[in-house]
Amino acid sequence: MSAAIEVMRNHRSIRKFTDEAIAPEQLQAIMAAAQSASSSSFLQASSVIRITDSELRRQVMVLCGEQAYVAGAAEFWVFCADFHRHLHWVPHARTGFAEQLLIGAIDTALMGQNAITAAESLGLGGVFIGAVRNQPHRLCELLALPQGVIPLFGLCLGHPAQDPEPKPRLPAALVFMENRYQAEPDEAKMAEYDAQVRRYYQTRTGGNKDMTWTGQIAATLAREARPFMLDFLRQQGFCLR
Ligand SMILES: Cc1cc2nc3c(=O)[nH]c(=O)nc-3n(C[C@H](O)[C@H](O)[C@H](O)COP(=O)(O)O)c2cc1C
Numbered sequence: 288m289s290a291a292i293e294v295m296r297n298h299r300s301i302r303k304f305t306d307e308a309i310a311p312e313q314l315q316a317i318m319a320a321a322q323s324a325s326s327s328s329f330l331q332a333s334s335v336i337r338i339t340d341s342e343l344r345r346q347v348m349v350l351c352g353e354q355a356y357v358a359g360a361a362e363f364w365v366f367c368a369d370f371h372r373h374l375h376w377v378p379h380a381r382t383g384f385a386e387q388l389l390i391g392a393i394d395t396a397l398m399g400q401n402a403i404t405a406a407e408s409l410g411l412g413g414v415f416i417g418a419v420r421n422q423p424h425r426l427c428e429l430l431a432l433p434q435g436v437i438p439l440f441g442l443c444l445g446h447p448a449q450d451p452e453p454k455p456r457l458p459a460a461l462v463f464m465e466n467r468y469q470a471e472p473d474e475a476k477m478a479e480y481d482a483q484v485r486r487y488y489q490t491r492t493g494g495n496k497d498m499t500w501t502g503q504i505a506a507t508l509a510r511e512a513r514p515f516m517l518d519f520l521r522q523q524g525f526c527l528r
Pocket residue numbers: 298299300301302354414415416417418419440453454
């Protein structure tokens with residue numbers, strides 16, 4: 288196995304950090320790795336806002352459902368899809384296409400994954416924060432995000448103060464298909480996976496969490512998923528056509 292694959296296979300989200308700052312040369316290396324990700328049509332439709340002001344960080348933490356690690360991690364970065372700079376350089380650019388939302392989201396997610404993998408390769412840890420989309424209008428005000436920019440996810444980074452086991456993923460045979468979509472999943476494999484996830488949560492929580500994967504997704508998918516999102520996207524100039 289290569290060192291890069293080993294880092295990726297050892298990934299687990301870190302939600303407890305020491306107080307130690309990340310060294311400036313490590314930060315530069317993580318940023319450079321993030322920017323090295325591929326980019327659709329070379330549009331580079333992303334911006335990252337590093338929240339260094341502690342009062343601003345606290346306010347962002349409140350918007351993110353009071354997740355303490357948003358305030359406590361050495362670093363908190365907000366990854367945004369960004370067509371604002373394109374509109375600056377090309378005022379007559381045709382934007383607002385739904386396709387461009389996908390481009391911005393894909394480019395930015397690739398950057399985020401590069402960033403966390405680079406950090407992990409340096410012995411650091413992190414967790415993505417989708418909760419930056421809980422109150423996106425308010426976050427736009429706090430971070431002065433203009434038209435053409437939307438916050439997609441946050442990333443906490445720091446020195447780990449915990450060492451959780453990697454979370455088991457779906458059996459590869461259910462995820463990787465050949466030639467055609469396989470609509471009927473293998474029930475036995477799913478049952479095995481549910482049992483594996485239950486064991487994982489039991490061990491991780493000292494027996495306090497009794498949950499399978501199918502149980503978890505049923506609970507998640509029973510809730511509305513930020514129903515205000517389409518209006519927000521349109522207000523920021525995305526998904527207009
Ligand atoms: C886009 C995105 C948003 C996420 N948002 C949150 C979040 O707001 N809070 C949190 O604690 N974890 C968040 N996570 C972490 C996931 O819960 C975690 O990746 C998943 O449970 C798998 O666990 P692992 O990363 O340890 O393998 C997010 C992950 C992604 C990719």
